[in-house]
Amino acid sequence: MSPYRVESTGKLTQKLRHLVISSDISTWKFDRPVLFLGEWCLREEDRSIWENMDAIVAEPIGANYLERSSLHLQARRIEFELFPRIVTILNNYHGIARDERYWKIIIGHWLRETVQLLLNRITTIERCLNQYQVSSITFYGSAKKDLAARDYGDIWTLAMDEHWNADIFERILTYSDVKNIRVERLESASTENGTVIDLEIENNNKITFKKFYKKARRFIDRSARRFATKLGRESDAFVINSYLPPEKELLLNVALGQFPQRRTALGHEVKEKVDKNVRTILGEKMKLPTDLRIEGIIASFLFDLIPINYVEGYKHLLEASELTGWPNKPKFIFTSNNFIADEIFKIWTAERVCKGTPYIVGQHGNRYGTHKFNEMTIEEVTSDRFLTWGWKRGLPQHLPAFIFKNANKSRSGKSLNTGLILLQENPVARFEVWEQASEFGKYMEEQFRFVSCLEKEARENLVVRLHPAYLVMEGEGDIRWKNFDQNIKLDLGKIPIRELWFNNKLIVHGYDSTGILETLEANRPTLAFWQNGLNHLVEEAIPYYELLIEAGIVHLTPESAATKINEVWEDVENWWKSIEVQNAREVFCREYARTSAKPIRDLKKLLLKSI
Numbered sequence: 001m002s003p004y005r006v007e008s009t010g011k012l013t014q015k016l017r018h019l020v021i022s023s024d025i026s027t028w029k030f031d032r033p034v035l036f037l038g039e040w041c042l043r044e045e046d047r048s049i050w051e052n053m054d055a056i057v058a059e060p061i062g063a064n065y066l067e068r069s070s071l072h073l074q075a076r077r078i079e080f081e082l083f084p085r086i087v088t089i090l091n092n093y094h095g096i097a098r099d100e101r102y103w104k105i106i107i108g109h110w111l112r113e114t115v116q117l118l119l120n121r122i123t124t125i126e127r128c129l130n131q132y133q134v135s136s137i138t139f140y141g142s143a144k145k146d147l148a149a150r151d152y153g154d155i156w157t158l159a160m161d162e163h164w165n166a167d168i169f170e171r172i173l174t175y176s177d178v179k180n181i182r183v184e185r186l187e188s189a190s191t192e193n194g195t196v197i198d199l200e201i202e203n204n205n206k207i208t209f210k211k212f213y214k215k216a217r218r219f220i221d222r223s224a225r226r227f228a229t230k231l232g233r234e235s236d237a238f239v240i241n242s243y244l245p246p247e248k249e250l251l252l253n254v255a256l257g258q259f260p261q262r263r264t265a266l267g268h269e270v271k272e273k274v275d276k277n278v279r280t281i282l283g284e285k286m287k288l289p290t291d292l293r294i295e296g297i298i299a300s301f302l303f304d305l306i307p308i309n310y311v312e313g314y315k316h317l318l319e320a321s322e323l324t325g326w327p328n329k330p331k332f333i334f335t336s337n338n339f340i341a342d343e344i345f346k347i348w349t350a351e352r353v354c355k356g357t358p359y360i361v362g363q364h365g366n367r368y369g370t371h372k373f374n375e376m377t378i379e380e381v382t383s384d385r386f387l388t389w390g391w392k393r394g395l396p397q398h399l400p401a402f403i404f405k406n407a408n409k410s411r412s413g414k415s416l417n418t419g420l421i422l423l424q425e426n427p428v429a430r431f432e433v434w435e436q437a438s439e440f441g442k443y444m445e446e447q448f449r450f451v452s453c454l455e456k457e458a459r460e461n462l463v464v465r466l467h468p469a470y471l472v473m474e475g476e477g478d479i480r481w482k483n484f485d486q487n488i489k490l491d492l493g494k495i496p497i498r499e500l501w502f503n504n505k506l507i508v509h510g511y512d513s514t515g516i517l518e519t520l521e522a523n524r525p526t527l528a529f530w531q532n533g534l535n536h537l538v539e540e541a542i543p544y545y546e547l548l549i550e551a552g553i554v555h556l557t558p559e560s561a562a563t564k565i566n567e568v569w570e571d572v573e574n575w576w577k578s579i580e581v582q583n584a585r586e587v588f589c590r591e592y593a594r595t596s597a598k599p600i601r602d603l604k605k606l607l608l609k610s611i
Contacts, residue, residue, distance in 0.1 A: 016135040017056070019128070019181075021169050022162040025049065027138045027186055035132055037124065037169075040430065040437040044476040044483065058128045061120070062434020065535045071119065071433040072373050078295050079115045082286075086111065086302065089285050093278075094314055098354065101382055105350040105359075107310055108378035109340055110152050113431040114305055117159060118298045120433050121168050126176060136182040139170050148279075149307040150270040153341045159429040168301075175297045237607070238330040239263065240345065241337035243362055243404035248600060255604045256331075265342045268320055272312035279303045279311070309343050321348040329357070332611045336362030336387075336404060339379045353382075358611040362387045362404055366514040369393060370541040370592065385610035387603075389517065390594035393540055400594065401606055403521050407599035419461050419504035420454075420565070421491075422447070424477060425511040426467030439531075444477075446531055446558045447510050448484045453562030458569050465500065468493030505572045506565065512536070520553075520585055521593040525576040528554050529561035544588045551584035 017035035020028050023043050028034065034055040036042060042050050042057070062068040087103045128134070140163055147167060149155040158164045173181075237256050240263035242249050250260040283303040288296050309317050321344050333352065338345040339361055353359050361383040367374035369391040380386045380395055387401040424447070427440040451459060466477040470493070481488050491500075497515070501507065501524045509516045509528040519526040533556050534542050548554040552568075552575075555561035568575040575581065589595065596602045 014133045016133045019132075019134045019137040020055075021125075021137065022166055024162045027140075027162075027166075028053075029136075029138070032135075035128070035134060037128055038435055038437055039441050044479045047483070057438075058124075058132065060435035060438035061123050061127060062432075063438065065532070068434045069372070071123065074294075075112075075116045075119050075433050078119065078298055079112055081295065082115070082299055082302065083111060085286060085288075085299075086306075089282055089303075090310065090314075093282060093311070098350075102350045102354055104378060105339070105353065105382045106346050107306070108382065110155065110307060110310075111302075112378060113155070114302070115298060116433045117431050118168075118301055119294065120430070120435070121165070122172050122294055122297055123433075124435070125169055125172055129178060129181075134181055136184055137173075138184045138186055139166055141185045141187040146274045147301075147304045148274050148311075149305070150313075151268070151307050151309045151341075151343050154307065156429045159431055165430075171301070172297065175300070233258065234328045235331055236261070236327045238327055238333045240335050241265070242334060242603075243336040243364075244407050244599070244603070245405075248407050251600050252603060255600050256607075263326075265338060266320075266324060266344045268309075268317060268344050270308050270313050272308050272316060274308060275312050282311070317343060317347055318351075320344060321351070324348060329355075332358040332360055332607060334360040334362070334607060336364055339382075340364075358384045360385045360387065360607060360610050362401070363389050366512065366517050366592075369398075370538060370545075371512075371536055372538055373536065375538070385606075387606060390589070390591050393538075399606060399610065402594040402596040402599065402602065403518060404599070404603070406518055406521050407596065417503045417505060419463060420458055420506050420508065421500050421504040422450075422462060422464045422508045422510055423513065423515055424464060424466050424470075425513070426470045426477070442531060443511070444480050446529075450510070450529065450558035450562050451485070451488070453559050453566075455566045455569070458565050463489045463491050463504070465491040465495075466493050506569075508561065508565070517589075517593040521589050521595055523585070525572050526553060527561060527564060529556065529558055541592070544591055547584040547587055551581045553581065553584065 015033050017033045018029040019035050019037060020041055021037045023041045023046070025046060030053065032054075034053055036050075036055060036057045038060060039057055062071055083104070084100065086107070087098075087100050090103060090107075091097055147158075147164065149158055236258040237253075239249060239252060239256075239261070242252065244252060246262070250262065253260040283300065286299050286303055288299045290296065303311075324344060326348060330352065333349050335345070339349075349357075349359060359382070361379045363369075363386070364379070368377070368380070369388055375394065380397060383397055385399050386395065386397040387399050389403050390400050392398045392400050425440075425443060427436055430436055447464075451462065451464075454462065464481055466481075470477045478490060478492070481490060501519065501522065506525045506527060507515075507519050509519075509526070511530045512528070516526065516528050528548075534545055537545060545554060549556070552564050555564065
């Protein structure tokens with residue numbers, strides 16, 4: 001929940017407030033009432049500061065399902081409207097004639113997430129100004145040098161950057177022609193928002209050996225891959241990051257009748273700089289002949305934000321993709337991961353798809369086929385075949401397969417410990433249309449309620465595993481948990497997740513995660529709870545989740561989940577092996593988390609069927 005109540009009086013009766021748009025304290029004001037634009041401004045480590053301010057937090061957008069759904073549909077409509085124009089402009093600029101599928105493979109994920117991000121920022125700032133009395137706002141003294149990312153991966157950093165977001169908000173206000181708000185400038189912007197953690201090295205010799213070992217391992221790995229590449233053929237199937245265990249991926253190559261290859265993503269250094277003159281010209285061409293204001297604002301942003309790799313650095317990227325040593329005319333291309341941020345892979349794949357190479361993608365996680373806001377993903381619509389973890393619906397590309405990550409993993413053996421592990425979500429970069437910081441705050445409150453309801457023995461055996469990305473995504477999970485309970489035991493995401501399957505007698509998922517599918521398929525004692533009920537699910541998936549609810553596996557409140565654990569704690573195995581639980585698990589897994597007894601044989605058959 002928001003740490004403050006939103007003022008319920010009408011706009012004209014509210015007190016004037018200074019608008020804060022950043023968690024950078026140097027942009028805050030302490031001599032007047034303050035309005036925080038969102039809960040992302042309120043870092044947990046600064047709680048002692050903002051709790052004592054005369055401040056409120058603006059109402060978040062997308063807090064209810066109907067508005068969230070409306071914003072989602074609006075973002076998709078704008079994306080589909082703008083994409084053909086971008087394709088035409090990029091083709092003309094680069095002097096080529098590539099079709100929409102080619103460009104969707106390369107820029108599709110960037111465009112979708114950028115449209116969502118901009119719609120979120122526009123709606124957030126404009127609603128705030130319509131609902132509250134804002135007297136002033138602080139921006140940085142000068143804009144960032146460039147708004148454009150270097151490549152797709154770089155936009156995740158920018159989306160969390162306070163200065164970058166402030167520049168976006170300022171430009172939106174310029175387009176909106178806002179009056180009667182005093183703009184104040186921060187002349188010396190702080191460069192750090194977080195706490196610098198100084199890690200003390202206790203055993204320098206140990207660290208030095210580790211570095212040597214890693215370097216040696218990388219050298220051996222590179223040498224082995226170069227040797228294997230020389231033994232490959234131009235027509236070999238190209239398999240990279242299939243999500244099979246590494247040894248199974250090598251066996252898949254053998255089953256396909258080719259020398260085993262261990263493909264990995266190739267880094268690409270972006271050397272080019274933003275050409276402002278070029279982007280101004282392209283931006284003019286992007287302007288929409290329409291009176292739709294929000295669409296017009298988003299269109300005006302795109303050629304300031306589009307990564308360098310797709311404009312100034314496109315030819316360099318294309319040249320680099322032809323020097324990979326990868327097969328020139330592969331039988332097919334298959335990945336379950338590299339379609340998102342691997343720039344070399346994306347442009348290399350797009351070029352070969354243009355020449356008729358079949359492109360096959362495997363399911364990347366849990367949201368496919370179940371979540372309403374994850375339908376028609378870029379990887380689904382651009383692939384010739386999309387291998388799911390069991391389900392089939394919506395697109396002719398869908399082909400039921402199984403969970404690749406669990407292929408032939410051990411499913412036997414009782415847990416070796418009496419532990420209870422709670423697996424945590426982490427806030428992602430601010431790309432969704434709705435307000436994520438507010439939702440994450442509610443999420444953490446529910447996690448605390450869950451722990452508070454556990455009986456003594458279960459709570460004493462509890463370990464909370466933070467998401468491995470919690471530091472990068474600034475979730476402050478460690479600080480939040482320690483503020484809740486100084487004695488809570490935390491796992492910082494360093495232990496391999498499958499070790500935890502056997503080191504704890506019960507695995508609890510604090511959100512609707514990929515891990516639920518994996519532990520259910522592996523038949524490990526599993527329990528889950530999350531907020532917002534089943535509203536996020538497509539209609540076809542709801543009956544399957546209801547089966548899990550009836551069996552006591554999935555819960556829709558933290559209190560219900562804790563009550564179930566208290567009930568079964570003395571004999572988790574007996575509960576898990578009950579007919580009701582196992583029947584629900586098996587029915588669910590046949591649809592969304594299918595098992596394969598012979599994964600290499602079955603996957604080979606599916607891949608060859610797709611070409």
